[in-house]
Amino acid sequence: MAAAAAVRSSMGLTLTLSRVIPGCGTCHLYRLNSCVGGLAGASRTGQLHRFGTLTRHLHSTTGLNHSEEGSSNAEDPEDVVNVVYIDRSGQRIPVKAKVGDNVLYLAHRHGIELEGACEASLACSTCHVYVSSDHFNKLPEPDEREDDMLDMAPMLQENSRLGCQIILTPELEGIELTLPTVTRNFYVDGHVPKPH
Amino acid sequence: MFIVSASLCAVCCPKVCIVGAGPAGFYTAQHLIKSRQDVEVDIYERLPVPFGLVRFGVAPDHPEVKNVINTFTQTAQHSRCSFYGNVNVGTDVSVKELQQAYHAVVLSYGAEGNRRMGVPGEDLAGVHAAKDFVGWYNGLPDNRKVFGLSTILFFILGQGNVALDVARILLSPMDMLKKTDITQPALDLLAESRIRRVLIVGRRGPMQIACTIKEVREMVNLPDTRPEMVAADFKGIAEAVKEVPRPRKRLTELLLKTALDVPTEKEQEKRSKASRVWGFRFFRSPVEVLPAPDLSRAAAIRLAVNRLEGSGEGASAVPTGEVEDVPCGLVISSIGYKSLPIDPLLPFDSRKAIVPNTMGRVQKTAGVYCSGWLKTGPTGVIGTTMNNSFDTARALLEDMDSGALDVSSAKPGSQGVTPLLEKRGVKPVEFSDWEKIDNEEIKRGVAMGKPREKLLSVDEMLHVART
Numbered sequence: 001m002a003a004a005a006a007v008r009s010s011m012g013l014t015l016t017l018s019r020v021i022p023g024c025g026t027c028h029l030y031r032l033n034s035c036v037g038g039l040a041g042a043s044r045t046g047q048l049h050r051f052g053t054l055t056r057h058l059h060s061t062t063g064l065n066h067s068e069e070g071s072s073n074a075e076d077p078e079d080v081v082n083v084v085y086i087d088r089s090g091q092r093i094p095v096k097a098k099v100g101d102n103v104l105y106l107a108h109r110h111g112i113e114l115e116g117a118c119e120a121s122l123a124c125s126t127c128h129v130y131v132s133s134d135h136f137n138k139l140p141e142p143d144e145r146e147d148d149m150l151d152m153a154p155m156l157q158e159n160s161r162l163g164c165q166i167i168l169t170p171e172l173e174g175i176e177l178t179l180p181t182v183t184r185n186f187y188v189d190g191h192v193p194k195p196h
Numbered sequence: 197m198f199i200v201s202a203s204l205c206a207v208c209c210p211k212v213c214i215v216g217a218g219p220a221g222f223y224t225a226q227h228l229i230k231s232r233q234d235v236e237v238d239i240y241e242r243l244p245v246p247f248g249l250v251r252f253g254v255a256p257d258h259p260e261v262k263n264v265i266n267t268f269t270q271t272a273q274h275s276r277c278s279f280y281g282n283v284n285v286g287t288d289v290s291v292k293e294l295q296q297a298y299h300a301v302v303l304s305y306g307a308e309g310n311r312r313m314g315v316p317g318e319d320l321a322g323v324h325a326a327k328d329f330v331g332w333y334n335g336l337p338d339n340r341k342v343f344g345l346s347t348i349l350f351f352i353l354g355q356g357n358v359a360l361d362v363a364r365i366l367l368s369p370m371d372m373l374k375k376t377d378i379t380q381p382a383l384d385l386l387a388e389s390r391i392r393r394v395l396i397v398g399r400r401g402p403m404q405i406a407c408t409i410k411e412v413r414e415m416v417n418l419p420d421t422r423p424e425m426v427a428a429d430f431k432g433i434a435e436a437v438k439e440v441p442r443p444r445k446r447l448t449e450l451l452l453k454t455a456l457d458v459p460t461e462k463e464q465e466k467r468s469k470a471s472r473v474w475g476f477r478f479f480r481s482p483v484e485v486l487p488a489p490d491l492s493r494a495a496a497i498r499l500a501v502n503r504l505e506g507s508g509e510g511a512s513a514v515p516t517g518e519v520e521d522v523p524c525g526l527v528i529s530s531i532g533y534k535s536l537p538i539d540p541l542l543p544f545d546s547r548k549a550i551v552p553n554t555m556g557r558v559q560k561t562a563g564v565y566c567s568g569w570l571k572t573g574p575t576g577v578i579g580t581t582m583n584n585s586f587d588t589a590r591a592l593l594e595d596m597d598s599g600a601l602d603v604s605s606a607k608p609g610s611q612g613v614t615p616l617l618e619k620r621g622v623k624p625v626e627f628s629d630w631e632k633i634d635n636e637e638i639k640r641g642v643a644m645g646k647p648r649e650k651l652l653s654v655d656e657m658l659h660v661a662r663t
Contacts, residue, residue: 117267117578121260126579148410151443152577182583 120164125153127163132176216305217241218248220568227589256376281625297612307533317485322494326530335650345389347525354530422467424475425455533574556588629661
């Protein structure tokens with residue numbers, strides 16, 4: 001019974017962290033080798049896609065704002081992390097978030113236009129953000145795979161990270177996340193053809 | 197005579213049609229629909245199934261990249277978006293007819309052709325385009341021809357990510373591949389293949405290699421394989437790498453490590469037990485494919501040896517005059533996809549193989565736009581195409597706002613097209629029909645222990661779609 005309850009609450013946590021089951025690397029359970037789903041040992045190939053297929057039927061398909069089902073309503077002030085997104089037009093959007101929130105899916109919940117093509121599985125760079133300098137060094141070092149994907153992002157800077165890999169902690173209070181502006185001239189001036 | 201649209205809007209809604217249901221088409225549609233509450237978008241697709249290269253290009257062992265299909269599915273299911281599969285723009289309906297039915301037409305049909313090497317012997321049996329090989333293992337209905345994989349040595353000309361995908365699929369252990377959505381016929385053939393050595397050949401040097409670090413890492417880590425490079429190809433690279441931007445630096449450092457470093461004990465053990473070999477060869481250009489004595493098939497490849505002039509991304513390969521003849525039975529040319537013109541009335545730049553445009557607005561053709569590879573040439577990953585498509589959508593929206601694109605009078609949209617298709621015996625596949633195909637493929641996949649078992653012919657797809 002306890003085990004079943006633990007699995008249910010852990011699934012709740014997992015679904016809260018992201019709209020679909022995330023790449024295993026972002027989940028606490030996987031890191032602690034406590035993943036009951038047995039994914040911890042399984043090959044990523046095929047398995048992840050199967051879960052992608054499964055959850056396609058779970059999440060809502062209304063509208064295009066990719067909104068999540070909703071995280072818990074607990075308003076414990078200890079849990080609150082204030083975040084500011086700066087969108088592509090330079091507009092500042094303050095967001096009251098919680099410890100454990102994923103920066104990509106938090107953006108989706110607040111209608112901020114941060115794409116996540118591969119759904120947090122470190123297979124694209126569409127959630128590329130710039131992190132405020134005060135907070136950049138407080139983030140854990142990127143996984144080699146994140147660095148590999150960042151290499152593909154246009155206008156890479158020293159303070160670039162992938163939004164899907166940033167999980168909010170109390171130390172990140174006040175963090176500012178700037179969405180890169182990909183200029184119209186990107187393809188015209190000095191364009192270096194990207195590999196595919 | 198057009199029937200005025202019976203849709204709910206009292207004032208006309210701007211109606212846009214998109215040609216091509218791959219990433220470019222879907223990202224353009226997504227941006228349009230999100231930005232204006234009155235825009236309606238119809239996406240036309242030649243095949244009965246959507247998603248373009250996400251389905252037919254992305255390698256079977258890269259399922260995470262295919263997650264973007266969920267985003268595209270949300271777009272397709274939006275009330276202001278409709279999918280019309282099994283409609284070939286250019287033969288079933290002309291672009292001119294689309295221009296009459298819609299306020300704007302966006303061409304996003306990508307690159308169906310291959311860049312040719314332009315060397316004698318290119319058309320001999322045993323020489324294939326990478327695009328056709330990828331289409332084959334990914335179940336593209338146009339690429340059902342079977343490949344003979346009975347040779348031991350395989351040459352791949354070109355060093356982009358497509359070349360690395362081909363190498364990796366050829367050399368992957370069966371127990372990895374059989375859990376992917378690779379087609380069963382390809383899996384069966386690969387299981388019997390005798391391929392033991394794959395060389396990936398480029399005109400220039402290690403610092404000009406076109407692939408990216410993730411794909412190189414996958415080759416280095418591929419079970420039961422070992423790398424084989426030519427140390428002399430890396431002369432001077434360790435010094436030159438210090439000054440370059442981060443992406444090139446990290447990639448070159450990985451190549452240097454793989455080619456020159458003394459391996460760890462664990463890596464050495466892996467290499468000594470490996471049954472398959474892969475390697476990069478640099479400074480080589482194909483000049484001829486030499487036939488077997490009976491002239492029926494390729495038997496060897498003649499490579500010109502180059503030297504580099506200049507440095508960095510812009511360095512060029514200059515022939516030294518030296519050539520090498522290397523016996524081999526199978527050559528894959530992976531030097532680029534190529535867009536084709538769809539309609540003689542539209543401008544097309546045959547040198548660059550793109551539709552000439554300024555920021556997505558097709559030149560000299562009001563109301564017609566382009567996005568994706570057709571706009572900028574066939575390079576770029578999902579993220580590149582996304583930005584490219586958003587840019588085109590922005591240009592279109594700007595034109596609507598400024599009046600450069602006239603949306604003041606009603607247009608019939610699909611109601612101006614479907615009667616034409618019906619008259620011509622063309623029955624479109626709707627998105628809900630694709631979902632039947634999707635469910636059937638997933639069901640068949642479960643039986644095989646795979647995420648899906650793709651339907652391989654248009655006929656079969658249509659049959660499932662119609663039930």
